Amino acid sequence: MQLGARSALHDDRVAALLTALASAPLKREPDLDWAGLYSSGIQCSPYVGPVEARLLEGRGLGLVTSRPVQAGELLLLEEAWATSRSCGAASSAALPELTEACMQKLASAQINEQALFWSLHGQASASGTKAWQNPQLRLAIFQKYLCQMNDGSEGTDVKLPALPDRQLRNSVTSIVASNSRRSETWNSLTLLLDETQALGGLWFAASLFNHSCCANVTLSYGWSKDRRIILVARAAVDLAQDEELMDTYVYPFETVVERRRRLQTYGFCCSCNRCSVEAPLAAEAGKLADLLEVELQSLSALRGRGGKASEMTEVVGRIRKALNKVCTTAQQLSPSEQPLWRAQFVWGFHGLAMAAQDAGIFQQAVEAFQTCTDLAALIAPSSEYELKYHMMLTQCRARQALSTPPRSLAKDTATVLKEGLRRAEEAHNRHYGGGGRHFLSRMQKRLQDFHAALRHCATR
Numbered sequence: 001m002q003l004g005a006r007s008a009l010h011d012d013r014v015a016a017l018l019t020a021l022a023s024a025p026l027k028r029e030p031d032l033d034w035a036g037l038y039s040s041g042i043q044c045s046p047y048v049g050p051v052e053a054r055l056l057e058g059r060g061l062g063l064v065t066s067r068p069v070q071a072g073e074l075l076l077l078e079e080a081w082a083t084s085r086s087c088g089a090a091s092s093a094a095l096p097e098l099t100e101a102c103m104q105k106l107a108s109a110q111i112n113e114q115a116l117f118w119s120l121h122g123q124a125s126a127s128g129t130k131a132w133q134n135p136q137l138r139l140a141i142f143q144k145y146l147c148q149m150n151d152g153s154e155g156t157d158v159k160l161p162a163l164p165d166r167q168l169r170n171s172v173t174s175i176v177a178s179n180s181r182r183s184e185t186w187n188s189l190t191l192l193l194d195e196t197q198a199l200g201g202l203w204f205a206a207s208l209f210n211h212s213c214c215a216n217v218t219l220s221y222g223w224s225k226d227r228r229i230i231l232v233a234r235a236a237v238d239l240a241q242d243e244e245l246m247d248t249y250v251y252p253f254e255t256v257v258e259r260r261r262r263l264q265t266y267g268f269c270c271s272c273n274r275c276s277v278e279a280p281l282a283a284e285a286g287k288l289a290d291l292l293e294v295e296l297q298s299l300s301a302l303r304g305r306g307g308k309a310s311e312m313t314e315v316v317g318r319i320r321k322a323l324n325k326v327c328t329t330a331q332q333l334s335p336s337e338q339p340l341w342r343a344q345f346v347w348g349f350h351g352l353a354m355a356a357q358d359a360g361i362f363q364q365a366v367e368a369f370q371t372c373t374d375l376a377a378l379i380a381p382s383s384e385y386e387l388k389y390h391m392m393l394t395q396c397r398a399r400q401a402l403s404t405p406p407r408s409l410a411k412d413t414a415t416v417l418k419e420g421l422r423r424a425e426e427a428h429n430r431h432y433g434g435g436g437r438h439f440l441s442r443m444q445k446r447l448q449d450f451h452a453a454l455r456h457c458a459t460r
């Protein structure tokens with residue numbers, strides 16, 4: 001009887017949410033066929049938004065904004081020049097394959113493509129390639145390329161040095177190591193990285209993004225109709241004119257020591273604001289990360305063997321204790337620096353949220369997912385990570401609402417859920433663009449699944 005009453009109430013709640021979703025306004029970008037983003041392929045031509053190439057003190061070439069830009073605005077849309085099937089671009093496994101693909105492309109490429117390739121940044125320059133490292137020459141070549149991408153015009157003529165021997169494998173490898181990317185494709189249903197779709201690739205214009213551990217651009221990837229990988233770069237936050245556009249080359253939720261180690265491949269030591277905040281407490285962070293990892297390993301072992309709820313509650317307590325130490329250590333920093341420092345432990349808060357959710361301690365799970373969302377938005381704004389946490393948070397809130405007896409439900413439950421969905425949709429649109437109903441239909445599908453599961457339980 002009580003279950004039936006609950007189910008009727010859930011019917012109303014889910015129906016109200018679905019109606020709100022269905023009536024949400026649509027924003028579209030007219031120049032793109034967004035229906036293809038998650039399925040058959042995007043129909044598009046190369047695009048350069050308010051972006052210019054410049055020479056920057058201590059960082060070589062880079063890209064900057066040519067006017068103020070709003071978060072989510074399209075900056076760059078570019079097809080890969082070369083791709084490899086192994087996905088770990090810039091990792092040692094993928095390098096030989098992408099190097100080979102570039103050498104094959106160079107064998108038949110037109111002069112302007114060869115010029116672009118040889119003027120990409122590379123750490124090892126063989127004798128035939130030195131002339132191509134001249135900063136003014138590289139700048140002129142990229143300015144011409146951006147001009148061509150923009151309106152198809154030829155741009156100013158550039159006098160090119162003699163082309164290097166295409167067989168300079170070491171130089172090609174060095175260029176690929178510094179500029180290749182992994183085209184990460186996220187499964188739109190599971191919101192997990194779809195490893196089967198990830199490829200390595202080289203994009204000329206996108207190679208000019210320099211690195212920061214707090215990016216202000218967000219990159220996504222899609223397929224063109226003829227199965228080429230397209231890189232789409234958007235502003236991750238509102239930007240002023242002349243701001244440098246920065247991408248994060250490495251997984252952002254690691255400690256400064258780990259990030260700097262991975263960045264050695266690129267031949268520089270990052271000294272961005274986030275690294276400067278983390279560096280003085282790097283040793284403490286390493287020890288805390290080890291401690292937290294032990295707790296998360298016991299969580300995955302417990303999940304693996306389907307442990308009891310009481311065991312899960314105990315693990316929640318232990319993870320919570322380790323995270324309290326993280327928060328206490330952060331207090332050595334100024335209040336504004338603390339969140340930036342805690343961001344290296346997002347994975348710990350994620351573990352806490354999962355464990356608390358499994359143990360049915362929803363309020364703690366919601367709070368931990370909220371922390372993940374806030375920290376991801378701080379260091380990887382508008383990224384797939386931020387979007388993922390918005391969606392996990394919303395789902396956790398929906399689970400909490402559906403598992404609470406009707407009389408104990410907070411009055412503002414529906415408002416909080418709708419607000420969560422609105423924020424998730426905003427994050428989606430900043431990352432993927434105002435791409436029609438994709439996000440909404442995904443979220444609708446998930447709510448319908450919850451609802452069906454709940455009805456199934458209620459009628460058993």
Ligand SMILES: C[S@@+](CC[C@H](N)C(=O)[O-])C[C@H]1O[C@@H](n2cnc3c(N)ncnc32)[C@H](O)[C@@H]1O
Pocket residue numbers: 058059060061062120121178179207208209210211212265266267268269270271
């Ligand atoms: C993909 S390229 C970026 C464009 C490059 N600046 C250029 O001149 O072509 C990567 C290289 O840029 C430089 N770089 C990128 N981010 C940097 C940073 N934050 N500080 C110093 N150098 C950086 C490093 O030399 C790195 O190997």
